[in-house]
Amino acid sequence: MIVNHKALNRIVAVALAAMISACASNDEKEDTDPVELVEISESVKLREVWSNNIGDIDALRYAMLKPGIIDGKVIAANSDGDVYAFDRTSGKRLWRVDIDQSISGGVGVGLGLAVVADYRGRVVALDLNTGEQRWTTQLSGEVVATPAVGSGMVVVQTVDGKLLGLDASTGEQRWRHNTQLPVLTLRGTSSPVISAGLVFAGLDNGKLIALSATDGITRWEQRVAIPQGSAELDRVVDIDGAPLVRGELVFAASYQGRVVALSRDEGRGLWARDASTNHSVSVGAGQVYLSSADGSVHAYNVGNGQILWTNSELLRRQLSGPTYFGDVVVVGDFEGYLHALDPSTGRFVGRTRIDRDPVRIPLLVDGDLLFALSDDGELVALTLER
Template structure:
């Protein structure tokens, strides 16, 4: 079944046009094909610990069904409505719940819940221990990003520009924050992030907001990207990657805009650099890392934003957002490869193929394990080993 609204179909078309624009400067075939991989001499290995197939992820509707991790388990969902919990370290299947929905946003975990949402805007909260339904709530519009769970709230971002705080116990709506959307946006929204009772969210108008998780009262809002150009397509500046909170700073990046470091307290900008990405950034080893819309990977100094290095070996390979894992950087690509980069130099020092389908859903680094989920639903846990 297809639940696309006219607005959703428009956003999907814009996403396709934007991606094509990012992948090529002209019509020559050599400029549109992904760069071929070259042999490397690996110094590290991503060794598979366990893997399970959870079912297909709907790439046609750009579902970014990132799993959630809490209480020693990882919870993942497919587009057909199946939610599955595994023991984090062994991959033992703990429970599986079949929902009669097409899941599009999930999985948020916390407060003893695993929360997902669908294209019709229905939010489903399951018991994290058993998978039994705790509550459900109908929103005004579809949800295509994972909810944030904490501080007694489930916070959901909808594609019509709203952030909504639901009571974690009952699902009742406690507050709502609305934003005026641009004429055109990319398909997708950033998943909100909750930290110390504050919700941080990137918006389709190129702004970031910080809201009190309990009552939704704004703490601050800050512009990350300024629309440029006369054509509406040129003025698309969505923030589709989740903010990253580290210490006193919040990091974010937009499409056709900038990467920024902002004060967690008041949103004041520490630095900003031109950038274009659909993904979240990663932070580690004194750098902020970004995979851009064309397939280049950048490292910026965390203190001043100066470029430390950039790697163009993976151009047009439709990279996932980067994950800082252990002491390396990892990105996925359209052919199911995970590429391991040295954070100090940007050199590719390892590679692992986990599937033949794309790995575009955000990677999850959790302690000694890295979790990757491909479009055909292959969920893989990996451990870093040095040669």
């Protein structure tokens, strides 16, 4: 149904949710089944340009191995330790490297580097052009977030609540920011973002912070979500999606909390709306797009946060975060489908299937190409046709 509104530990959370679902009655279980897809009238085509299989992504440990795109190259990694570089346009493989550890944090790119991390807290920086190892640094905690590269630094967020600034040339630690974690959190960690000399990071306590990239000094801190309820499950308010910086604004959303727009330099709140997601938001055509934890997709006015439409035809289909591509909004689902939505109405305008495994890793847009990576390791470049 399209509604137009224009007028403890991380694994425990997953286990408890599964137990609650398993105890549901048959009548209740009907309401937990994913919505079946119905035929749509397509006005756009998501056409495959090229595809390569890079090997499995560890979905059981919720590895979000987001590829990186820079300088005409797509850098992607699998959970077995393989890192690949492909030509952006043709999909031709340029190099492949095995770091000999199971990769857990997706590929950060910049400053001539491709940076990955493993479950043991090791960060590995590779030469962007050759794949040759530049440096490796051992951290104290597991890394499941994509490292950020920029302003002479590699910034990594660990699952034990630390943000660490590493010198991009040597891997030497320059600063550290500690955060006290809640009793219970989701499996996953927000990936930091570097923009205009600042590091923006979403935290498991529902806060968004901005630090100086060079020395880690806190510039501002803003609460996105306030824990509610007496049960620990009700008080989970993680920000697992990466913050999104657009011009003078930064956008973020939390689980069981809110989606917010803040000023980039001061953290001043522009607007906030109730929301629940473990993904990043996307911006385009004057709107902010969000895929909720329940599988609904929402559009908000970028200036005041007014909700413009909601699409509830993908409920419980375990959606990826949305991305604005060309002039459509695209989300992936648990059966390997990509759905294209009209940004003005939220109605379906196109659909394609790239795999039979889930597409939950963040989608990437680079110019006229959309890149999607499935849990089966199918890396696909697509273009939009009318």
